[in-house]
Amino acid sequence: MSTDDFLAGGGEMAEAIRTFDWASTELGPIKTWPVSLKTTMRLVLASRQPMCFWWGRNLLQVHNDAYLPMLGLRKDTALGQPFANVWADIWEGILPYAQKALAGEGTWAEELPLVMFRNGFEEQTYWTFSYSPIYGDDGAICGLLNIVTEKTQAVADRMALQASIEDARRHLHNKEAYQQELRLLNGELAHRMKNTLAMVQSIASQTIRGAASLSEAASQVSARIQALAKAQDLLTGKSVASAEMREIVENAIGPHCDRPDRFTLAGPSLKASSRQALGLSLALHELATNATKYGSLSSVGGTVRVEWGETTDGFFLTWTESGGPPVPQPQRRGFGSKLTERVVADLFRGEAKIGFEPDGVVFKLRGQLDPLSPLRPAADSEPDGGTS
Template sequence: MRSLNAAATVGAERDEAIRRAVGREAERRERDLASLTAQCDALVRSSSEVRYMINADWSVLAQLSGGGFIPDTSGGNANWLEEYIPEEHRDLVRAEIDRAIRAKDTYHIEHKVNRVDGTTGWALSRAVPLFDEHGEIMNWMGAASDITDRKASEHAQRVLNEELAHRMKNTLAMVQAITTQTLRQAASLEEGRVAIAARLSALARAQDILTQANFAAADIRTVVAAALAPHQGAAERIVVEGRRIDLASQQALGLSLAIHELATNAMKYGALSNDEGRVSITWGLVEGVLTFDWIESGGPLVVDPPRRGFGSRLIEQIVGAYFDGEGRIDFEPGGIRFRLTGKPSSS
């Protein structure tokens, strides 16, 4: 009897030891699971603003932590698609859901989203399926990041590229016109080469101004100064006066070419071809209308030419069109006068 009691005692002690060991192992595993869960949660929170859980067929959003980006959901939400996704992107989201479910694959998409503040933003959303023991999807765990700023930057870059391409085409068209018309009227290839080089240099100086201004706008004072730079020898006889007015890119290019043509003609035949002549350059803006004047005085007697050359047509027709206005040259005996009227795009 005594031996039976001893055996029972040993058995009980062994069972207790096993229970304690199992309990310690269970506690260890619970701690490990809690630690892994915390690490997983920290990883998600450090890499995204939104965390969510949704059922197998994506019909009910179980819970969502929006992180201040989109509204939270703590209970089942069967209207999540209408509440969170703008109508224009709902079909995109539905298509990706269908694909992910059929393939039992990661849901991954960039889409617009309705934000907490009532505005529309962009989210990068990823969700992975959780499977049961039979390999069927039980639910999905997902995370999303606010990519609104990135999408805005990408859009701005596309707009900039399109604008640069447009301006490049306009510039090349202008270069083609300058080259073709100059060669057509040149008395020799050398004369044409020199004239083309000078006109393209004027174009390049204006382009430099636009590049420094990020192609947004160019101050007319800077455009005038750059166009007159090759004629610094006569700077003391050129009076420039006018307020700051911003010009669009094509307007800056056109005005630069006009000033180049006027200054070149003045140096060769007009007010800057002698020692007494003067040039007055003034401009102003009244009720949104720009008036730009080039007035020569004190130079040789001016005779109205029987035929207008490319330079004159460029000044009057092309430049005037850039300002949706008019350019006019008057060959008055006392000196050439040019007036440009129009509307700068920034006014």
């Protein structure tokens, strides 16, 4: 077999091999090469699959045209160089595979991750390859054959696809959560509308019943409905960072205060975050509505005391009704009770409980104000008593 025979049709690398100074290497001049070396070289050069092989004591590298893109900046210096020198940056990662193949055991790796410095910078790469022993004319192992496919782009595409899938799942989860929240809000809106209409009816009937004249009744009904609207402003959320506790309470009870002694408020100047203010306003709104329907506010002599403050354990608020009709333990708990207890307890990271005592309903809240809205008592921090 002549030199021209085994290099014929080998492309760019065949010409590079033909002109390379092999006499200065351990392989010696081309005319002295064994048949096994020439046969292996011909097989590699004729393949369109990226392939290379390493031959001799120092495992000098030979590769085909399809292998050139994998070399990056090394492509002009890799031919005829020792395996360990060409791939010094990944040598520790591939050495175990090479050692097995040199011992006569073929190896296989699937998407092996290797950090490579082939283009002047570190890059994460992935490779699927096999190392097979090459046997010389005398039957002894004299080299390694490497059939390889770079999987870096395929792995990156798969990772990107997986990220897109995860993003889609998060989007669907958020959409489902949004739809669930929307359903809850719609239910709450319907419930709130019913309560609002019931409160308007109660305000109108109580005002007309106690008014001296029709004009006085009209004026009082108008004023109380305006107070209800003011409370609803807080219920629907205003763009504020925090709210004073007294303002929260007064806004919630305002539509139900038909005379000065109906409510007694006692507590220091404390501020709650907007989300806690909204939740507490909803709870107080529920309590006042139920008190107007069934509790102390449904009776001429009934009253409510609202007290708040801070202890070593954190924030507290108590709603205490008295002077109304007996309040039986309800057979079922509606949305309003769940809102008053569960939601407010979560918002204040504590406990909230409605008690149906012989003298009237008692609501107790124990928890913490949000860190972004710290307790800020006024100069006179002693609880103040008063009426609304």
